[in-house]
Structures are given as C-alpha cells and as structure tokens.
Amino acid sequence: MSGPMACLLDGDAFAASLRQDMAKRVHALSLAGRPLKLVTLLVGDNPASSAYIARKHADCAELGILSEDLRLPAIIDQQRLMAEIARLNADDSVTGFLVQLPLPTHLNEAEALEAVSPAKDIDGLHPINLGRLLAGTPGLLPCTPHAIWKLLTHHDIPLAGRHVTIIGRGALVGRPLAMLLTLKGIDATLTLLNSATPDLADFTRSADVVISAAGVAGLVTASMIRPGATVVGVGISYGADGEMISDIADDVAATAQAVTPRHGSVGAVTRAMLLENLIAIAEAGQALSKGL
Structure with a gap:
C-alpha cells in the first residue's frame, strides 16, 4: 500500500509572488x-x-x-x-x-x-562571478542553482547539516549548485555524482535531498529514494513526440516527502532569479551613485 503523496514544490506560484515583490x-x-x-x-x-x-x-x-x-x-x-x-x-x-x-x-x-x-552578467555564468561563488563571496549568482536554493528554502526544506546529493556535474547547474549549497550559512553536506559513478542509488538512498540535473528521462525512481526525502528534478529530455520528460519518475511522489512537479517549477524560479540579478545590478548602481 502506498503512503500519502508528496508535497509538490510549486515553483510557478512561488515565482509569481517573487515577481510581485520585484x-x-x-x-x-x-x-x-x-x-x-x-x-x-x-x-x-x-x-x-x-x-x-x-x-x-x-x-x-x-x-x-x-x-x-x-x-x-x-x-x-x-x-x-x-x-x-x-x-x-x-x-x-x-x-x-x-x-x-x-x-x-x-x-x-x-x-x-x-x-x-x-557587471552585466545576469546569467551569473562569467568566470569571475563563478569564482566569487567559489571563494565564498558571491555576487551575481548563477540562476538555476539560485532558483533551486530559493525553492527549497521557500518550502522550509532544511539544508544545514543535511545530506544533499546532486546528480550531474555540469557547469550550468551541478558544480555551481554544489558551491552554493556548501556556503557558510547554508551548510549542506554535499555528494556530487556524475556519469562515471557506478551505482547512483547507493548514494541517493542515504540523501535527505536529491537533485537531478542529468537530463535522462525517468532516471530517479522510487527505489532510489528513502522515504521522507525531498527530490528536485532539474534535468529534462524530450520524447519522440517532443514531450518534455523529467529526470524524476512519476513513482517518486509516493515515496518522497516533497518533489517538484513533472513539468515546470524550477524553470519559473530560474527566470525570476534572472530578473533578481538584473534588479540587483540596477540597485547597486543606484547605491554607488548616491555614494558619489
């Protein structure tokens, strides 16, 4: 018998509230x-x-x-x-x-x-901005990692001292997300997996939070998740009919405590973080002009 369905990490509604404040x-x-x-x-x-x-x-x-x-x-x-x-x-x-x-x-x-x-890098992907993140003095943050962190904190998913496993070491998500979540003050304990990792499930079953950015359809299944974990799907792929498919299989919702929906969620918050960077640039310029 399956347990209660997981809480959906609704990024669309969260992004709408962020845009109102922005x-x-x-x-x-x-x-x-x-x-x-x-x-x-x-x-x-x-x-x-x-x-x-x-x-x-x-x-x-x-x-x-x-x-x-x-x-x-x-x-x-x-x-x-x-x-x-x-x-x-x-x-x-x-x-x-x-x-x-x-x-x-x-x-x-x-x-x-x-x-x-x-100074105009609203994607947060310039080597200087990524270097600031690595040094622990972040400025403009890469948008998708920033979005994942904001989405988790908005839904009160604890990270400090918790085991977070990231699947995928790409420069757009996996590596900068690992740097972000291990910053002092966020304090996650991090495992970063990649295509050469022999058995992903050996690592994901012990994780409090699993984040998949692999772009492999249905890669993460319920058998890979311990009951009560949080699961975030970032990677997507496309089926033969052009349908967008998440890294997270549908059966995960019956095991996890919280999970991103099959479509959307992180993407909407990522776009919001792009605008956050844009507004931060303008506000920094305003503060500088006042200081002069």
Whole structure:
C-alpha cells in the first residue's frame, strides 16, 4: 500500500509572488530615474531557446522592464558574435544581458560567456562571478542553482547539516549548485555524482535531498529514494513526440516527502532569479551613485 503523496514544490506560484515583490523594486528604480533594460542574444532559431526567451520577455513586460530580443543568424562567425557582445557591454542603456545557450556548434560558448561584462552578467555564468561563488563571496549568482536554493528554502526544506546529493556535474547547474549549497550559512553536506559513478542509488538512498540535473528521462525512481526525502528534478529530455520528460519518475511522489512537479517549477524560479540579478545590478548602481 502506498503512503500519502508528496508535497509538490510549486515553483510557478512561488515565482509569481517573487515577481510581485520585484515589480515594486522596479517601480522604485524607475521613479529614481534608473529604468531597467534586459537584452537577450539568440544565435539561430532553436525552438526551445526561442520559447524560453519569449517567457523571459513576458516576465519583463509584467514587471515594467524594457527588454530587447536580439536575434543573429546561425551562420555568423565568432568575430561577429564577439562584436555584438562588446557593443552590449558598452551600451549604458543596457542594464544586463545574456547569451542564450546552446550556441551553434561552430561557435565557442566559453569565449562568448567570458566576453560578457561580469557587471552585466545576469546569467551569473562569467568566470569571475563563478569564482566569487567559489571563494565564498558571491555576487551575481548563477540562476538555476539560485532558483533551486530559493525553492527549497521557500518550502522550509532544511539544508544545514543535511545530506544533499546532486546528480550531474555540469557547469550550468551541478558544480555551481554544489558551491552554493556548501556556503557558510547554508551548510549542506554535499555528494556530487556524475556519469562515471557506478551505482547512483547507493548514494541517493542515504540523501535527505536529491537533485537531478542529468537530463535522462525517468532516471530517479522510487527505489532510489528513502522515504521522507525531498527530490528536485532539474534535468529534462524530450520524447519522440517532443514531450518534455523529467529526470524524476512519476513513482517518486509516493515515496518522497516533497518533489517538484513533472513539468515546470524550477524553470519559473530560474527566470525570476534572472530578473533578481538584473534588479540587483540596477540597485547597486543606484547605491554607488548616491555614494558619489
């Protein structure tokens, strides 16, 4: 007989409440003569990237933030991409911007991300911002790790002294999330798993919190989770019919205490953290101007 179903970690509702608070901050900045502008730079016409960008611009419209959807053809070379990034760095009307990943395979993603000014890096992925996180003096945080932390704390999931297992060591989620959750004051005990780990379940069964960012459909099953654990699905993949599939199998909800829903949740909060970084940049600029 199965037990009660897990509490759903509803990121959509949480993100909506965050945007309400952010709208007040955006309005205050506008009254102070510091309007915000976000620019997204997309190379090519990746449908998933286009859909995600559209949601970012919808969020901006809701908050009263000016946004620009900059599109470049997939055939551009690295020099043209770098020139566009340099132009956005130099444009004082642009509060922050991002280069939407993935880029076409002929372009160098690492070089592009490093070219973004750390002060305008709303994705939080510049090596300097990641280095600050590693050093324990974080500034602009990478959005998805920040979103996961905020979602867990919002739902009162304890982290200090708890065993958190992350599946996936990628630069966008796994590694920076490990750095974030082990910061002093958060104090999680961390296990970071990867594709070479021989038996994931040996580690996940002992975890208080399991976070999967592997992008493998149904990777985490109920048999891998101890009763009462919290499970967060970040990685997604796509079925033959184009349907988005979570790393977390449906049966996990019968074992876990709390779990993210099959669709959404972390994505909505990730977009909110993007706007949080944008607003933080503007507020820091306002404080600096007052100090002068």
